[in-house]
Amino acid sequence: MCFLLYLYIRPGLTVHTALRYVFIAHVKVDSSIVNCPQKMACYFNLISLVMLLCSILPRFSTDEASHINSRSVRELLISSYQDAASLHTRKRQRSPSSSTHVFTFLRQPDPETLEISRAAEVFQTTLQVLKNSVRQRYKRDVTATELLSWEDVELIAELSQCPPPTHPAICLQSHLNKYRSISGICNNRQNPLWGAANTPLVRWLPAEYEDGEREPKGWNRGRLHNGFQLPSPWEVSKKILRSSVKRPDDVYSHMLVDWGQYIDHDITFTLQSKGSAEVDCFNTCQNVHPCFPIETGDAITGAQGCMPFHRSRPACIVNFGSSIRQALQLQQINAITSFIDASLVYGNTPRRAGFLRDLSGLNGKLAVNDQFRDPKGRPYLPFVASLPSACNQNPHGERVDCFNAGDTRCNEDLPLIVLHTVWLREHNRIAEALKRINGHWNSETIYQETRKIIGALHQIITMRDYVPKIIGQEAFEHYIGPYGGYDPTTDPSAANVFATAAFRFGHATISPILSRLNESFQKHEHFPHLRLDDTFFSPWRIVKQGGIEPTLRGSIGTAASAVSANMLMTEELTERLLLLNVSQHMDLASLNLQRGRDHALPGYNDWRSFCGLKRIKTLDGFKEVVRDNRVAEKIAQLYKHLDNIDVWLGGLVENMLPGSRTGPLFACLIGKQMKALRDGDRFWWEAEGIFSQQQKAELIKGSLSRIICDNSDIREVPPDSFRFGNYPYDYISCDQMPSIHLEAWREEKSQDLEQCGTPRKIKNGDFILSSAYGKLVALYSCYHGFKLKGAAAIVCEGCRWSDPPPQCKGNHH
Template identity: 30%
Template sequence: MCTGVVSAKEVTCSRVTMYAIPLLLCLLRVTQAQDDKVEGVTEPSCDGPVPQYLKKPHTYFYHLEGNSDLDTILSLKFPLPDDHFFRDRWNWELEEGENIIRWVERDGPSHPDSLHRIGYGMGWKHRPTFTKPIPDDVQMKGLKNGIEMLKQTKKLEELIKKTGITLKDMSSKVHQLNFTYTKPQAKKSADVGYVLENALTVIAEGLEQEEVIDIQLMNNTRICSMFEQTPIQLPCEPNMPYRRLDGSCNNLREPGWGKSFTPFRRMFPPEYADNVSEPRGGKNGDGLPDARKVSLALKEFPRRFSNCFSVFQMSFGQFIDHDLTATPTAKDMDGNPLTCCNEKVLQDPSLLHPECFPLSIDVNDPFYSAYGITCLEFVRSLPASRCFFAPREQINQLTAYIDGSAVYGSTKEQSDSLRTFKGGKLKTVITKEGHELLPEAEGHQEGCNTKEDMENGLFCFRSGDERVNEHILLALLTTLFAREHNRIAMELSQLRPEWNDERLFQETKRIVAAEIQHIAYNEFLSGLLGPLLVRGLDLKPLQGGEFYNGYDNRINAGVANEFAAAALRLGHSMIPEHSYSKNSSGYYQATELNGVVFHPADMHKKNGIVNLLRGAFSQSIGKVDHAFSNQITGLLFKLENATGFDLVGLNIQRGRDHGLADYTVARRECGFPAIKNFDDLKTIFDADVVTMLRKLYKKVEDIDLFVGGMAEKALPGGLIGPTFACILSDQFIRAKRGDRFWYENAGQAGSFTKAQLTTLHDVSLARVMCDNFPEIERLQRWPLQLVGAQNPVISCDSLCLPKLDLTAWRP
């Protein structure tokens, strides 16, 4: 155990396996107490003595490994087949003399298992059944319709501008400008997406959903040339050791895989009301319950808090989220936010933008009714441009790889704006106390910090992702890795004086990205999925400079829509009502969540960062379940307003906007028994949750993926239920096995040496914090966990926290 006492034996505390043991002990105590239903005990302390059932841990570990849900996930053949798998694998051509399509396997015959789909038969088909080609006249009719619909939308936007209708609600402005930001490249791509999806609406008249999905698997190079949307074929440099900012050429076989500004993948077939683009509706034409109504029902459940994890588990997850996904939403012709709830629009529906999908608020709403609010702003995500007719797919503006893009950006223009071009460093601002902060945000950021703060020089920040100011701890973690970059760049410049600025920047960026990957897979995922699942799926980093040989260029690392729009939003249930800061005297100050959302002013203040760190180290997160803070169910982004957003309702609405498959489909396609009625949920959810869902949804198949996934009981040793564990496992496996620049890979142009990898295997979040926030002096060994007997507070000088040895980069 790490005690903080410096001794030769302490070095063993830094090994990777040490993380899983205390975490598992903590979580198992919680699991056992819940299983035994000890009277008066809801969740025992993580720092108590080792309980009897762990005196012979192998017995209990065997029981856990024999858990049916764990066994099901471990039996899956990851990565799971998806839309890309079948579309990229099969091409079609017309057989001579016959009006049918002959399907040709792109890579030649394969083993039957490569097309095996775990589940119950309603996933992606092996070979589409729609065998009649789409006649040219039907295609042209559809395309003309799509072009006309786009023209009408542009005219409507001009009319709205002339009418002077603008979004005035500050909460909605902050959300649309600073949270669901839209880059010009995404908006340009979306125009073609609109044309193609409206064309498919005409083409798909009279077709069933499965037939529309079949069309999606058909390539059509003529569409590509017609809209100058040529397939991504970039000149790649196989021997280049550094990543491209946009993620292209990571996969030399498929240069566009994982690239920024490309469509999301689909794990499960989309469910749109019209099979093409209209937001998901209920089965058989029945309506779904209003998203706000579902949110209110979830709000009635009491919150439970973890005795194991600190708030940094939530914040680091948000940091990784902003490294992987950013979905653009519709904006007006000038790139400004749209309004769907403006009084003029509500009175004249002809002024309603077609991309509006607002949340309906009941006149008797227990919160919003007091303010006369009957409509919450919500605009749809932009459609992606593709070279074929297909149901709507959304755009990911970021790369699919864990590459530090939240720090460095995903475009050259953004990256260059963050660099000093001297000594390989990033731009920072030095405070009066000599501390580095992120550079000042360019222009005026509406709703970020108060007017008084801005006048006093307490500006908001700029980084590789526009959402950096969303939460003060997110800004803190981004600052941490920006400081780490500059610290490493300075030391490398001394070790390698012959390197110029570009070489120093790229080498440092490569090291920092490796650190982020290591922390994510060694510390964050072990808590999220649980050590048993992480170990069983080969997600655990190796040790002692051992190289990984699992890279596979047949794996598409692209981000799944179900991951971005549902599963990774699990962190929203972790959000506590307050943010804590703690001074050197042990005095706590609690600030309501909305006091630190788009309000990072405290980071400027003397001892502001160290006080935030002390507070976060000791603050628990909410459990990942169906209960949420009232700070996010009506007050989010409220700023000076009396009301704000309902994030839970927004998540549900976003899933419907994206046409995500319902919960029962996702669970079945992850290999679990089919859910046929509400009674089948009794062994999966708590009884009161089943009762609530039965009242809300007319059919069990209507349950939204986000709602069902959040309500599942957590896997033994993990934070989340099996369906979300399946989705997240698939994505993080792809992000590792499908990344040519994964930091442990051997034999690649960007591979580290054995000596370099050895020191990278010793990296920990605690060490990075100590090196860049030296004023903290002491912290727990694993900052994502709360302090306990298995996770003691140690000195930053402890040998439990080995430093990154940059001498391994000497010539």
């Protein structure tokens, strides 16, 4: 073995390649590795063996003690990886602490996401171990960029089990042309990972880590920024953001707030790291990765403390064509597709999509709850697979577990549960209608066509009815403008600043009280209003307290909370925010500020420059932008330098643009993101070839109010569910709301299909019909957990199908 490595490491041959050769040579003579169920563990053991044997070899460099050469770095690289992998193995074996287990479970991402983020953590830990080893050996600090070549970076990525680069050739599969993939991959054929799940949030401006690589702003206590220390997020929250009162907004309903949270869950999902084997983030006030606690203090006693904070999970490198410095910087993962594609209804992985479907019904529908229905027999979301679940329970009633949906956050509050339920019902309503209209459609076609319609409705409601109200019509026309067709040069991936700052503007619009209204849109006599913290993770309140209607009426029949610079965040969020099984009250404002620093977002002024807005250089200039002199003075006093202001805070206190709910900075950042999501989406509802002109004319009739009419017991609605109106004067009957006529989706059997007949159904899989080079093609695929054996595509030729249908083999888990 050692001889092999000695033989292979020679001029012109990299360690990366040498290790491959040694691995291959060893595998040929050791069948135990060939048959090993965990190939990576065997690879790891092999590398350990190689390094042990080779430790007795003569040094390759005589002056290694004084110079860092490539061979010694690679030796350290391998051993650093071993240490990192060992550390993360111990971390995985450690059972989660009781304080974190419940909340983590309720935001648990899919297994595919966990594997990729774990690989990225091993990658990052390897870099840190390597730098520490070099520091110890050579008595000086170096950056990873100075040490490593691209080949070294690729080796670490491969050892860490980060997914290999995705080649555009995989996008040539024809079934990816008719419907969007569940993971978002291959939406852009030349850049398959743009907008896909489990890829990094993109950077519109470079990250500003204190060490240039991964240490967040505020990590090194005492570090000066523009000559001053950054204020504690807790101090900023206490002195600037907390408010005991919220005024009502007489223009918009609370549905504007609820939809903002809902559609955010269709675009971004940033995961939090767990504590490690060595440190529990709930029991430390030290900055030790992955813990970045928020310093707090008691104004009366002067006692110092901290609020727990877990750093965001990293992402694997996806672009090996960028600079090494950029590739080695810590980037945060977006666990879901960036596209507005209703992924929170359908999921982001084949595994979750399969769990959510009613595959036994052969009807293209989604699975529903088999235990509970509402008083009119309408379905609820199905329960999660692992029971009993961690959701809160009625202490005096029948158990109601957590609901399951395309996004694991669906149980976070009652309005989210309600909107998820409405869209589940809408999918099944449309699927049933399409089955009646097109009796020859199989279940896969019904499911995909319905999913396509639901995705289009999410896009229409968001872009036509929601975004202009948020950023104002003028900013909408400036930053987004009319649709000009799909642009394959536009990257639709969610930006870090959008996910971490700009789209969190909505936290300042949350009301401390959740209203529940009766049929006359008055306070419900049986189900009173609830404090915000009584609505978290409580699906039992939907099932046992009147269904979705009381909460839904509260969303459309209650005015949203107004936002002003001196009344930003309700105390329910800054002083009484509770996470399940976390004994300490949390502060959402502090968490948002710390998250921005965790992600190393540049400051408020840098983002103003990015948007072409004037940098704020003086207190008077800041007062002009904020329009509240007292708030501007307090912020300037706390931060001491205007360039240090956190972007989330700066954007939040800006005076709102006319007809909007954001200031100029957030209007710009949200507008740019929405334009990218629209123009960079090959399957956008208005894009050429996605829907027929007749279908588009029907889709534009769709509205949230109509969907509420079709899927609840509510019979009177405002024409626009986002606008607040007085009942009954500003409401209309559901009979007056325009409907989508699904006849536009009627499809006659083609002559080819008549001649060749319907392709045969297969067990554990299905097909969709498409056309290629003027011929009818049946494209088969297997359900999650099964593999296709045989021809994936069969062609209708000469009145018969070219091949027998394939089979789906394997064990379904």
